[in-house]
Amino acid sequence: MLTGLRGVGKTVLLNEFERLAEGRGYFHEHIEVGEDGELPQRLAAAFRRLLLSMDAKRRIGERVHRALGVLKAFNIRLPDGLELNIDVDAVHGPADSGDLATDLAGLFVELGEVARDHDTGVLITVDEVHYVKLATLEALVMGLHRATQLALPITVAGAGLPSLATLTGEAKSYAERVFTFPDIDTLAQDQAREALDLPAADENVQWTDDALDRVVEVTRGYPYFLQEYGKQAWEAAEGPALITLDDVERSIPVATAELDDGFFRVRTGRTSDAERAYLRAMAEIGPGPVRTSDVASLLSKRTTALGPVRDGLLKKALCYSPRWGVIDFTVPMFDSFMKRWIPEVPPFGERTR
Ligand SMILES: Nc1ncnc2c1ncn2[C@@H]1O[C@H](COP(=O)(O)OP(=O)(O)O)[C@@H](O)[C@H]1O
Ligand SMILES: [Mg+2]
Structure with a gap:
């Protein structure tokens, strides 16, 4: 469960997790929570896509039908469950008690078993988790914990702002068992320099030392700012093969204006x-x-x-x-x-x- 300010690379990391999962032949789905904080419906839709793509790839048939039936029952039970287009009969019991934690546990177990029986795994990435209400997040943790106890090959990786709801009590101790909570922050000086230097070197372009230092200084190593200031320095440099301090200085006002009009203003x-x-x-x-x-x-x-x-x-x-x-x-x-x-x-x- 990655936390950090905007633009530090949380979403980039989630994408990387997905790439790793894909490389191992696991199935994955990505959810982005909106300001409405709604999670169960988004999860249900992700579960549906996962089951259908597992079926399409592995021809699982019967077992997937049952899981879809469980999902259908779950969805019908949701307060304002959207119509999920699931062409099977609802299977009552595992995920339609009306208690979200219990029902999510039912779904995670159902999907985890399908994955286990077919020697694969499932990764669900959830971005912008800070919008999720405390009670819903608790239910997610409890549900996932059940699947973890059973050692089923299904997991969730999330990312959100530091405002992420603080779990307490039982949910907290479960969360500590199913998640780690790394703080994602600025890049260290040498990492920030590499973020500029390596991609340029790939194109046979060098930065002077003082040019690199200057960009690291103005950006303080924030990834999104490195991207923007680096880009504008690249554009300002006459080239062909060197980016100098002078190029950086001329590009700073341009990069700042770009950030003001985009990255910052969009938030306001x-x-x-x-x-x-x-x-x-x-x-x-x-x-x-x-x-x-x-x-x-x-x-x-x-x-x-x-x-x-x-x-x-x-x-x-x-x-x-x-x-x-x-x-x-x-x-x-x-x-x-x-x-x-x-x-x-x-x-x-x-x-x-
Ligand atoms: N490790 C990194 N090194 C260099 N640039 C990065 C790194 N991580 C992120 N970035 C840059 O920062 C931008 C914002 O990252 P993003 O993952 O969208 O941030 P967040 O999700 O934390 O708001 C990326 O598009 C990329 O340009
Ligand atoms: Mg993000």
């Missing part, structure tokens, strides 16, 4: 005036994390009065709360962007755009 698309004022005040106080009480005093408001604004930012996953009373951006270097975008802290409640 649906923010309200109040939310933008809040974000701008956070940026004023520090790069983050900042205390919500400090944000409130800068905006001349009571902390409680700003509660709904703060909750809106958490819900949109623009911010997360690393601990009580503290808030931080989920996007690296978002403070500098806010300062470029809105030069002064606006009076709270006034139009900012």
